[in-house]
Every structure is written in structure tokens, then in C-alpha cells.
Amino acid sequence: MVLNNVDEESSRKSKASSMVRYNSALGQIMMIGVVCFCCPGMFNALSGMGGGGQVDHTASNNSLTALYTAFAVFGVLGGGIYNILGPHLTLFAGCSTYVVYAGSFLYYNHHKHQAFAVVAGALLGVGAGLLWAAQGAIMTSYPPSNRKGTYISIFWSIFNMGGVIGGLIPFILNYHRSEAASVNDGTYIAFMCFMSLGTLLSLAILPASKVVRDDGTKCSSIMYSNVSTECFEILKLFLNWKMLLIVPAAWSSNFFYTYQFNNVNGALFNLRTRGLNNVFYWGAQMLGSVGIGHIMDFSFKSRRKRGIVGISLVALLGSAIWIGGLINQIKYSSNNNGLTEKLDFKDSGSRFAGPFVLYFCFGLLDAIFQSMVYWVIGALADDSKILSRYTGFYKGIQSAGAAVAWQVDTHKVSPMSQLIVNWVLTTVSYPLLLTVVILAVKDDNKDENNNAQKT
Numbered sequence: 001m002v003l004n005n006v007d008e009e010s011s012r013k014s015k016a017s018s019m020v021r022y023n024s025a026l027g028q029i030m031m032i033g034v035v036c037f038c039c040p041g042m043f044n045a046l047s048g049m050g051g052g053g054q055v056d057h058t059a060s061n062n063s064l065t066a067l068y069t070a071f072a073v074f075g076v077l078g079g080g081i082y083n084i085l086g087p088h089l090t091l092f093a094g095c096s097t098y099v100v101y102a103g104s105f106l107y108y109n110h111h112k113h114q115a116f117a118v119v120a121g122a123l124l125g126v127g128a129g130l131l132w133a134a135q136g137a138i139m140t141s142y143p144p145s146n147r148k149g150t151y152i153s154i155f156w157s158i159f160n161m162g163g164v165i166g167g168l169i170p171f172i173l174n175y176h177r178s179e180a181a182s183v184n185d186g187t188y189i190a191f192m193c194f195m196s197l198g199t200l201l202s203l204a205i206l207p208a209s210k211v212v213r214d215d216g217t218k219c220s221s222i223m224y225s226n227v228s229t230e231c232f233e234i235l236k237l238f239l240n241w242k243m244l245l246i247v248p249a250a251w252s253s254n255f256f257y258t259y260q261f262n263n264v265n266g267a268l269f270n271l272r273t274r275g276l277n278n279v280f281y282w283g284a285q286m287l288g289s290v291g292i293g294h295i296m297d298f299s300f301k302s303r304r305k306r307g308i309v310g311i312s313l314v315a316l317l318g319s320a321i322w323i324g325g326l327i328n329q330i331k332y333s334s335n336n337n338g339l340t341e342k343l344d345f346k347d348s349g350s351r352f353a354g355p356f357v358l359y360f361c362f363g364l365l366d367a368i369f370q371s372m373v374y375w376v377i378g379a380l381a382d383d384s385k386i387l388s389r390y391t392g393f394y395k396g397i398q399s400a401g402a403a404v405a406w407q408v409d410t411h412k413v414s415p416m417s418q419l420i421v422n423w424v425l426t427t428v429s430y431p432l433l434l435t436v437v438i439l440a441v442k443d444d445n446k447d448e449n450n451n452a453q454k455t
Contacts, residue, residue: 025142025213028206029151032138033158035091035205038198039098039131041162041282042191043124045170046102048163048261048278059114061262061410063104063121068254068406070125071399076237078133079392080230083385090134091202097127098195106188129395134205136391140378142211142219146297148378149306152371153293156285160367163282166191171275183271208384219384230389237393242380242440245432249373250394251401252425253366258405259422260362263415264325268332268355270342277356281363288367296375303379307437310375314368315430321361322423328358329419369426376433379441 020027047064074081082090097120104120107113135155143151169190170183208219237243265274265281296310343352377390408418 021212023206023211025144025211025219026151026154028142028211029139029155030158031201031204032135033155035095035198035202036131036135036155036159037162037165038194038201039095039162040128041159042166042194042198043098043101044160044163044282045166045278046105046188046191047257048167048265048274048281058410059108059117060105061406062114063101063117064406065121065403065410066118067101067121067125067128068399068401068403070122071129072125072396072403074126074129075132075394075396075399076129076234076392078129078131078395079137079388079390080227080234081130082134082137082388082392083230084227086207087134087138087205088203088207090130091205092199094127094129094131094134095195095199095202097124099192099199100124102188102191102195106185106192109183109185109188125399129392129399132395133388133392136374136377136395137384137388138205138208140374140387140391141208141382141384142213143378144213144215144217145379145382146303149293149296149310149371149375151293152296152374152378153289153291156289156293156367156371160282160285160289162194163285164279166194167275167278167280167282169275171272171279174272174275233389234392237389242436243390243393245436246373246377246394247397248425249369249429249433250397252422252429253370253373254398254402255405255425256362256366256422257402258409259415259418260359260366262409263418264328264355264359264362267415268343270344273343273345273352276345277359280356280360284360284363285367288364289371292368292371292375296372303443304437304441307376307379307441308434310372311430311433311437314372315427318365318369318426318430319423321358321365322419322426324358324361325419326423328355329416333414333416373433376436376441379437 020030047060078090101120101124104117107116139152139155140148170187173186173190174183211219213219265277269277292310292314295313296306298306299309300306343355345352345356373394374391377394378387380390381387405418
């Protein structure tokens with residue numbers, strides 16, 4: 001009788017493990033991946049076209065400046081808000097602002113008034129701060145400690161599939177418009193439909209206390225916090241040496257988007273080719289996240305050693321990609337600061353290949369760089385409340401950098417200067433992240449959580 005019970009129990013476990021449970025850590029990581037596929041994934045496709053799909057980049061640059069300025073504030077505050085409101089309200093409020101932002105460019109297509117786009121950008125900055133703080137807490141605290149890199153790569157792949165699909169939308173809908181033009185209304189409407197779906201799906205995310213890992217442990221016995229506690233804990237982050245060492249990586253991790261989107265994809269390629277390029281840019285992110293996730297989880301038994309190897313590898317690949325960017329920039333800077341005719345994937349022949357491969361590699365760099373930083377943050381603790389504040393701090397600093405970057409482009413700073421600044425920022429990040437890994441990442445999880453609660 002006892003043996004039968006044991007057999008039944010084991011068979012139930014094997015059946016459960018063969019399917020992804022809704023309340024499992026993996027199930028929830030996949031769910032937040034789908035939400036981000038629909039909302040920030042489509043936003044990435046929209047901004048990745050350069051100028052939000054408009055010929056004149058001014059409205060897009062100003063709206064993105066407003067977005068990332070608000071994001072810088074609410075990214076830092078977002079972790080505390082998540083700890084107070086929980087995932088449902090935080091994510092639903094955040095996702096709904098993406099629909100408004102896409103709608104503002106549909107309005108701009110007809111009226112050419114940028115005020116709505118700028119206000120919508122600021123509103124999205126608030127919403128994005130909430131969404132990404134919640135996403136960061138879920139992605140870094142729900143997985144088991146020895147599989148954080150793998151789960152981050154799963155999220156990153158699903159999320160960036162949004163950029164792939166989002167890149168196909170303008171490519172297909174604008175395929176026969178090879179001359180320079182703003183995207184049509186159908187492009188923006190399709191983005192709005194995906195973003196509305198993601199807003200509804202955000203209500204399916206479970207709080208940490210209801211998520212059970214495969215080994216039977218709960219992700220966190222979180223008791224939601226209060227305003228005074230969260231304000232105090234957020235202020236402490238600015239004195240936390242680990243967070244301060246992460247600042248250059250956080251600042252640079254969205255700073256390079258402006259150069260890549262406006263001065264490579266937007267400057268060198270025509271409209272339909274920009275959409276095609278984004279399919280491969282975000283597809284490269286899926287490949288990069290899987291590769292770096294495997295290295296961060298499986299390359300060595302020691303977690304600290306895995307971190308050191310992963311950061312070193314990203315540093316080498318990143319430097320090689322920026323060297324390629326420099327060669328490409330020198331080529332087009334010497335050609336009267338641009339092209340007499342935009343590159344097209346069908347008509348430009350071999351001239352298309354080099355810049356296309358470079359843009360693909362930029363997507364690869366974004367994925368491995370950000371996945372690396374998330375892994376480092378996730379290795380500092382396992383508690384959802386702590387990690388929501390850490391990831392909120394990261395997103396806040398990241399967004400402050402992005403706000404500056406979009407205004408740098410608006411003020412016509414040369415593409416060569418932008419490239420050099422991006423290269424320097426990412427290069428400075430690597431030794432600082434190595435310092436965090438060597439001094440703060442332990443192979444004993446209990447020690448990590450004790451240290452995190454003391455800082």
C-alpha cells in the first residue's frame with residue numbers, strides 16, 4: 001500500500017514536470033515574457049525603426065526624452081511601488097500606457113502635432129518604470145538560484161520575439177513603399193492591438209507567495225510593504241556600494257539604442273529595410289540571451305567563476321562589435337556624412353551586407369550585455385522585495401542615460417562622437433561588474449541573502 005502511494009506520488013510529479021505548471025516559476029517567467037512580448041516588445045519594434053516610423057525624428061526624440069526622464073524617476077520608485085501594490089495593479093497600470101504611446105503616433109501621422117506624443121511619452125515613462133520594476137523582481141527572484149541565467153534567457157527570448165514580430169509588421173505593411181516615408185496607419189493600429197492584449201494578460205501574473213518552484217519551495221513569503229519603509233529602502237540604494245558599481249553598466253545599457261536605431265538603422269536604410277533589419281536585430285537578441293544564459297548557469301560549478309567568465313566573454317565580444325561599428329562609421333562619415341541613397345535589402349547588393357551584419361551584431365550585444373547585468377543583480381539576493389528595489393534602481397539609472405542619449409541626437413551630436421561615448425561607457429562597466437562578482441557574489445545562497453538584508 002505504501003509502495004502504491006509512492007508510485008502514485010512519483011507519477012503525479014513526473015506528469016507535472018512534463019508540463020509547465022501555471023503557478024511554477026517557469027510558467028510565470030514565460031507569462032511575464034508574453035506580457036513584455038506584447039508591450040515593450042512592440043515598443044522596441046516601433047522605436048527601432050528610427051524616429052518612431054516618421055521621416056522627421058524630432059517628435060520621436062522629444063517624446064523619448066520625456067519618456068526616459070519620467071522612467072528614470074519611476075524606475076527607481078517602481079520597486080517600492082511593486083512591493084506595495086503587488087504584480088496585478090503594478091503591471092496593469094504600466095502596460096496600459098504603451099497603448100496610449102502607440103496611439104499618439106497614429107495621431108501624429110495625421111496632424112503633425114508633437115505635443116500629444118511628448119505627453120504620451122512622459123506617461124509611458126511612468127508606466128514603463130512600473131512594468132520593468134515588476135518584471136525585474138519576477139525574473140530575478142522567481143527562478144531557483146542555480147538556473148537564473150537560463151530563466152533570464154527564456155524571458156529574453158520570448159520578450160524579443162515581440163521585436164521580431166513587430167519588425168515584420170512595418171516590413172509587410174510598407175513593403176511596396178521603398179521611398180522614404182512615414183509608416184502607414186495600419187502599422188500603428190497593429191502595435192496598439194498587441195499592446196492591449198499584453199495589458200489584459202498582465203492580470204494573469206501571480207504574486208511571489210503563490211508561485212511554487214519544482215522542488216516544492218515557494219519563491220517568497222512576501223508581506224507587502226508600506227510607503228515609509230520603501231522610501232527609506234530606496235534611499236539606501238544610493239549608498240549601496242554594489243548598486244553604485246552597477247551604475248555605469250545601467251547608464252550605458254539603453255544609451256546605445258539612440259546611436260543604433262537612429263544613426264545606423266534610421267540613417268543608412270530605407271523604410272521597408274529598417275523593418276526587416278529589426279526582425280534580425282531582435283532575433284539576434286534571442287540567440288545572444290540563450291548563449292549567455294547557458295554560460296552563466298552551466299560553464300562552471302562555482303557561481304562566482306561563471307560570473308567572471310561570462311563578463312569577460314561579453315567584454316571581448318562587445319569590443320569586437322564596437323570595432324566593427326567604428327569601421328562602418330568611418331566609411332559613411334567620409335562619404336559626405338551619409339548616403340546619397342538609402343540602402344535597400346533588394347536593390348543595394350553587396351553594399352547592404354556590411355551594415356546589416358553590424359546591426360545584427362548590435363542586437364546580439366544588447367542581449368548579452370543586459371542579460372549579464374541582470375544575472376549579476378539576481379546573484380546578489382533571492383528575496384523578491386530586495387530584488388525589486390535593485391532592478392528598479394537599475395532601470396531608473398538606465399532610463400536616465402537613455403533620456404540624455406535621445407537629446408544628444410536631437411542636438412545633432414555627430415554619430416562618430418556618439419559611437420565613441422557608447423564604446424567607452426560599456427568598456428568601463430566590465431571591470432566594475434567583475435568587482436561586484438568577486439566581492440559580493442557567494443556560492444552559498446544563505447550567505448547571499450544574509451548579506452543582502454544587511455546592506
